[in-house]
Amino acid sequence: MALFDLPLDELHAYRSTSAEPEDFDAFWSKTLSEAREHDLDARFEPVDTGLSTVRVYDVTFAGFGGHPVKGWLILPAAAAEPLPLVVEFVGYGGGRGLPHEHLLWASTGRAHFVMDTRGQGSAWGGGGGTPDPVGGTPAYPGFMTRGLDAPENYYYRRVFTDAVRAVEAARSHPLTDPSRTVALGGSQGGGITIAVGGLVPDLVAVAPDVPFLCDFPRAVTLTDRHPYREIGLYLKTHRGRTGDALRTLSYFDGVHFAARGRAPALFSAALEDQTCPPSTVFAAFNAWSHEDRTIEVYDFNDHEGGGPYQEAAKVRWLSRYA
DSSP: OOSOSOOHHHHHHOOOOOOOOTTHHHHHHHHHHHHTTSOOOOEEEEEOOSOSSEEEEEEEEEOGGGOEEEEEEEEETTOOSOEEEEEEEOOTTOOOOOGGGOOHHHHTTOEEEEEOOTTOOSSSTTOOOOOOOOOOSOOOSSSTTTTTTOGGGOHHHHHHHHHHHHHHHHHTSTTEEEEEEEEEEETHHHHHHHHHHHHOTTOSEEEEESOSSOOHHHHHHHOOSTTHHHHHHHHHHSTTOHHHHHHHHHTTOHHHHHTTOOSOEEEEEETTOSSSOHHHHHHHHHHOOSSOEEEEEETTOOTTTTTHHHHHHHHHHHTTTO
8 A cells, every 4th residue: 555644744743632541640650660569580691692792691570560571681792881771672473582683782882682572472583482471351362452441451551561670670780871771662662662761761762663552543443454453353343342442542552651751762654554554653753752853754665664774773863872
């Protein structure tokens, strides 16, 4: 499909109609306070990967509910002093994969932490190894409708909490510099990045690429591509529950986290992206509260966005911050 969404000038002016819950901040404050009642218990086990330019650690830390969450910490081989830290979140269906899939950021002289996404890691890449031990109400296959009956039960409450704890775990390693922490990721990882940008007050920069999990009211009615389509298929069966579903989703909408973003941000959007339509990306970008914000637009690209061109743009851009 060619340019199916709003024209570019209208995208720059677009604002979401997603209604922010009155208790949004209280909900997340309580969620994170409960998570921090559990010892972070961050453990870093050296791994022999056969790679000579990096040192790799297999990481385990306590996420939502104290559940163990996996990650990789990848450092330049010669690292001896605390380094700027890049914390990365991965796309829908993927896991932390294998260490050799993540060599870019350590190659720039930074520490790189990659969080595994609970319950995922079976759709692409090198897989994942973090289960989601929490049950839920009936859900359409996938993750978008798990626990959709209430914000307290929703799947992404656990994932976003894991992500905040991942930042805390990565910062606890002696060779990372907490004062120079960046969050980034693409698609689902971009949506998680936006949430972290709204929940962690002292990041130096965030870089969400073609982010998912933004502007739910528009996304679920504009595109019929998965994963957003999971919500429509759920509501096709659970008739009359649209209002309740959108209320739950409003606690996880990137637009509301963006309004709390306190770090410089580099977004990206693709104008033929049917997975994360450009208007939903611009909804979060236009809501981002920090004045230092930039968006790279790829006019004839789908959900691959800028691909390696956007990686190069991030390397250049991040040199100003970390």
